[in-house]
Amino acid sequence: MIDALTTASPPLAPDALPNARIGAKRRWHLVLNARSGASADGALTASDLVTRLRAAGLDADTGDDPEATLAQKVEAAIESGAEVIVAAGGDGTITAVASALVGTDRTLALLPLGTANLLARDLGVPLDLDAAIAALATMAPKRIDVGEVNGTVFLHKIVLGFVPGLAAARERLRGRGFWASFAFLRHFVRRVRRTRRISAHLTTGDGRRRVVRAAAIAVSNNAYDEGVGRFFCRSRLDGGSLGLYVLRRPGLFTMVKLAAGMLVGRWRRSEELWVGAAKSVVLRSRRRRLMLMIDGEVSGFSTPLKVRIRPQALSVLAPAAGPDASG
Template sequence: MTQRRFYLVLNVNSGTVQALGVTSDTLRAMFAAHGLEVTIDADPDTQLPDRIQKAIDSDADTIIAAGGDGTVTALATAIIHSDKNLAILPLGTANLLARDLGVPLDLDEAVEALRDMEPLAIDVSEVNGTIFLHKAVIGVIPELAAGREYIRGQGVGAKIGFVRYFFRRISRARRLALEIATGDGSTRIERVQAIAVASNPYDEGLGRFFHRDKLDTGLLTIYVLRHLRIGDVFKLAMGMLAGHWRDYDALDISTAHSVTIRSKKPRLQLMIDGEVQSLEAPLQFRIYPRALSVLAPLQAVKQEIADEQSEAAGAEEQPA
């Protein structure tokens, strides 16, 4: 097998990168120790879009996102329009896509695993032209996320203040009136505390927080949370720990190939793959099946092939 050519984009501003003391020198040494060649861009003075374009223009066949979910999504947005593969070194707080793919969360193990990974085609979603790989959330959740970002890196006093803000904001949160229209022609009005549109469904299971086994169903999954009081926060958290959160009575789950969300508000605040943004309404969601090639551990690729073969066999057995 021809050795891959890696081009790594390091987000030096990532809290995890700074906490671990990760530098281009430490990464270069890790790659060399595992017999891998890599070009590393750790330039803090150049804007990320320019760094990404430089990576796309390189002769590398695989672009590595070394950072959190925001860095991964930014690189994926450019890669889907190229012939490159995306790879992930999980150096963020949540590392959601890396967890879904089964990428090792230990940095040295993740570098070593790159040698034996294979391309896997996964779905990509967008809202009003903005790409996301995991989910976009509307309602009280983005406001809480913005508060979390504000206190990041600050002391214990700020964190205690955020906890107070969290419970105060939850107790005073007002519901949003939204019109939800799906591509099949159905329309409904919902009053919600939060609504999430996810690229593929989340799975249940003991301790499985926001994990997806399937990344190529070609379906958006819509999670409508009709109320979120203090008691609901604890019930949902306990349900997730126990692995049966889907049966929560305030939560409605549906799927669609496309979704349009309308509001009386001219703009809505969203949390898109962990990044808070404000977008003009209406919000138009769509999904692009298997639009992104991402390196995954061989076990995940083999499972995907087995699933495809099983689906094909099932289709052949259907009566004409």
């Protein structure tokens, strides 16, 4: 009744770029999402960023058309022939650019402009824009894993259940000031209280099966760390495994208890949370379509959901002394 993914993509050949500082001799192409965080008010433009990249000694350019969609900007970046593609934006922007680079010898560079900036944090990329630009020429390329759900790439995690609705509400209220924050808090409380559990069948690539009733199910690209104050952090991005997380029951008390556990570094011990790992997993549901939050963006996906890890499929720049830097 349940299909299983029994194979994962084999590791790709080593990156064509050497495992050393990338330097300024490469060609760099900038992709800016003008709707992301620091650039949403129009104060930060692609030409501004290119000027700053060049001032840092990088051979940077952009074919950025202010009227172009993000997909069109990514396509132009690929066609430019540049060895390094700089993604300036939030997690969703970075994932969109990375998706086009997976399995190639191009390297992704990050200028984090979003709210969470999860991949940048895990890689140790400076979150301050000026510091991030200054650090680019000294960074080293490394290969990291990516996740894939029904053919769509993700870099951090996918989540189903009550979370996608919260993410959609947050996006609708973005940029509306204090009252928007208050409205989101009300929406959060109401949605958590009214959450109904979903039933799902999980089958991992090695044939293990589990039937769950859950408020939320998350699959991460490599496992989350457990440590004091480490919220959704990963010290390993090339471990070749998915992290599986099932939140059994909804409710405000459950959420507060889980958050407290994460704060003190003991969240894996929660009675309401099941934690597992796999190289691939198939999720079946009676519902023909499920809403997913995928790296902060909400989309609908047809079931079954087939999720796998793609080991070392992406080349990305990271500080040589970062938390996950290769030696």
